[in-house]
Amino acid sequence: MATTTTIVPSAGPVVGSRSFLSRLREGDEIARIITFLFAASVVLITLLLVFELWQGSVLPRHKFGFNFFRTSVWDPIFDQFGALPFIYGTLVTALVSLLIAVPLGIGAAIFLAELAPPRISDTLEFFIDLLAAVPSVIYGLLGVFVVIPLMREYIQPALKNTLGFLPFFQGPMYGMGFLTAGIVLAIMVTPYIISVSREVLLSVPRDQREAALSLGSTHWESTWKVVVPFARAGIMGSIFLALARALGETMAVTMVIGNAPVISASLFSPGYSIAAIIANELTEATSNLHYQSLIELGLVLFLLTFILNGLARLLIVATTQRGGGMGNA
């Protein structure tokens, strides 16, 4: 979009005087049409996806209507399907993961971009990109063989002893559950936050830092009060990328969450997520209603991602207006 608005004014009179055919011959029009088609395909695929999910979930939409979102029984044998525990599990695990990953990721990004010597920064960046590329089933295995035993033997008892008065840290400790899934997700999404935030911080113009330093601020003050606010939109973007991944993560979550459709305030409790139950039950769903209810869960996940993404955009707009620093970025 930006290129067309900047080019058209200067090239305006020329464009007007050339015929469509000559523009076609010179290739401009062809390039325009082809790139337009590419851009349009994204919208088309999204629409097609929603259409397919909508079409594929006729039975449960008619049978359960809005109750699909309010009930919490999931019984393939007696044909009762409610999405609430899965929506709850998806949101809670994503929230827990962000609570852990955001401070960790942004802190690490600030260190890498502002404080670390370039050689260390680049080396670490290599490892972080490597972490971001590890297949999720590997994180699932890590969760099963390392995180779950650690949680059951050490972390959960410790939390229960110190913070046990809170409803979040009560009940039996299996090792699996919301908290474990959130932690494994946090391990998975932190590299995204670090990698993107670091790039954004590095791209903050040098004069911003120099101006802050010349006004007498310390290194940390220039970083925290000038550079980070300047890069706020980009950092937000990295967080929403992480959120999207956490919402849709399937394999690693299903291996550690306990796969029981339970709604419980306790983070020790086993739970279930939308992506996990689709992956678990779709291949063996024998009744049409069961199959289509899973498709409707897919639609719910899509809407959830859509709504959260929309909120994210609003948040970015709101914060950049308040900050004002992003006017030229």
Added chain:
Amino acid sequence: MKRIAVLLLAALALALAGVVWADSALLINGAGATFPYPIYSKWFDEYHKTNGAAQINYQSVGSGAGIKQVTEGTVDFGATDGPMNDDQLKAYKDKHGSAILHFPTVLGAVVPTYNIPGVTTPLNFTPDALVGIFLGRISKWNDPVIANANKGVNLPANDIVVIHRSDGSGTTYIWTDYFSKVSADWKDKVGKGTSVNWPVGLGGKGNENVTGLVKQTPNAIGYVELIYAVQNKIPYGAVKNAVGEFVTADLASVSAAAAAASTTMPDDFRVSITNAKGKGVYPISSFTWLLIPQKFTDASKRDAIKGFVTWMLADGQNYAENLSYAKLPKEVVAKELTALNKIQ
């Protein structure tokens, strides 16, 4: 540079065409159950080697998906761990105008596996104990229902952690089919199926995840396929059968279950042999089936599939025991050979 690229591309295209050409001789596609996948892949490989002609591709996508795909006609045959129900048979008939036939291939069993710190002797489980545990009514290992069948074993007063399969699976079907037969309560409250609404417990994905969770969670109980338990050397308990003996699952006791059921085998082979009556019978056993359409439009495919089933019922059976599946009883083999003539 450009010329080299073009040449390379042409060579690649030729190579690809060659591969496609070589495979296009006769390709048969099947999809379904994961439980018999180890032996199916062995069979299809051996059959292709010995008979050359037909290449059979099998995707182990799950029984439900197998039934779905064969009904939609996207594969030539399906495979399932639980027989198709009447609605599904009707759906097939409505779509294709002809029936679909079940052919048992081998037998397998599902076993209870557990991890109780300090207990090393194999445990005995009564149906009441198993159902009670999985319904959540029995919550401690030293509950009298469990302890009475295990005199002399020092069972702890710990809470039982139930682990079940979270993914839909034939293993769950066999397990819950057995529970539905031995407990009216289970039948009314939970029922049988590839995925059910579990009253208690945590879900693990696949045999390997269930095993992993049982192994590392103290006081856990779960269920896995017999071959999986044997190959991974996991301890498992004996189950009390319909005539009152505690039987440990092995090839002999699973075959005994098939033999006990073979006299009453219905003509369409859709039979559940869980809780079969007879001496030495392991009660949580089951056939697994191929789903073959009765009418083929492509005669060469029909002949190839019939050829494969004939081979599978004879030579193919010899591969079963090495992979810890039980062979079909002779009566069933004879009956299947007759049924094979129905395929046109």
